[in-house]
């Protein structure tokens with residue numbers, strides 16, 4: 226869903242807790258969600274929920290550690306300033322590169338997922354397109370919105386957010402009623418579950434990523450730490466609940482053995498939604514589910530590419546005139562779109578790589594910065610995350626283990642469900 230980082234800069238949303246919580250929930254819930262049932266099929270429901278709980282906790286802690294550091298600086302200080310002032314030039318560069326990488330690879334993931342889901346929708350209307358072309362259409366339409374202005378993105382994502390909430394409850398509510406408890410609790414297929422946990426860890430991490438928004442919340446609320454803490458807690462908790470419902474809805478309706486087929490077809494969004502569509506009796510609710518998936522990936526695309534657009538404009542010094550924006554749009558959209566045309570089905574692979582890079586800037590760097598800033602400001606009276614250094618070590622370990630799992634899975638050294 227949307228990454229309202231830039232929306233915040235331009236439009237005061239009313240400084241209630243709810244506004245901040247929605248910004249966090251909006252960024253967190255996105256395409257990563259569609260990878261969860263597919264990569265969780267091996268370990269199935271129980272372990273998936275346990276995994277989500279653990280990841281939620283670690284990602285919440287790393288976000289709060291980031292907030293702790295951020296509060297030592299003036300509202301408006303960016304990631305770049307925070308890393309430069311606490312960890313120095315080396316980490317500043319590593320951090321900047323990893324953020325840019327995540328934004329680029331997510332843009333590609335959304336084009337791949339968007340192509341897949343647009344294709345699934347068009348098939349419902351009797352139109353057949355190659356998936357790469359559907360991805361191109363998806364990218365071009367949404368890129369034009371980003372090109373027009375930040376305000377356009379803000380307006381459209383707000384509408385999409387409303388649409389997502391409505392369609393999510395309509396479609397998922399129905400799927401939740403129809404679930405088959407035996408499918409959920411006594412899965413078929415091979416009876417080994419736990420070993421598949423490791424390869425799924427990176428996808429859980431990507432699904433709970435929101436950390437780019439922490440500095441924007443500080444900018445938005447000022448140094449009101451208790452409201453920001455609540456906004457992060459509530460926002461990520463909403464995501465946790467949505468993911469749990471999503472796992473119940475998918476795993477309670479699609480048998481585990483059928484996930485093998487979904488995985489064999491690349492595990493892309495359209496394939497998963499297609500499998501769910503088959504079990505839904507009402508064609509109207511079916512359309513709601515498809516519409517939800519379209520909105521979820523489109524709003525994520527807008528949020529993330531707007532972040533990338535501003536980042537690249539700043540990096541290359543392109544101005545905000547018409548020609549400047551067109552230049553920025555070219556460097557923002559052309560590389561991921563070409564990748565989307567060449568490899569239309571890299572959705573899962575891209576989410577995995579996004580997670581690998583996110584371990585750096587969303588987990589390890591925030592933990593190290595908090596450690597360092599506690600030394601730099603020993604007499605600081607304000608907010609400090611509980612748990613002292615052991616908690617920092619736990620968060621770093623979580624990041625390192627997840628990154629290692631991604632690399633091991635890439636090298637085919639981890640058990641993967643197929």
Ligand SMILES: N[C@@H](Cc1ccccc1)C(=O)O
Nearest residue numbers: 253255256257431432434435
């Ligand atoms: N959580 C987002 C992806 C994301 C990762 C890291 C930071 C920001 C966003 C999603 O599921 O689509």
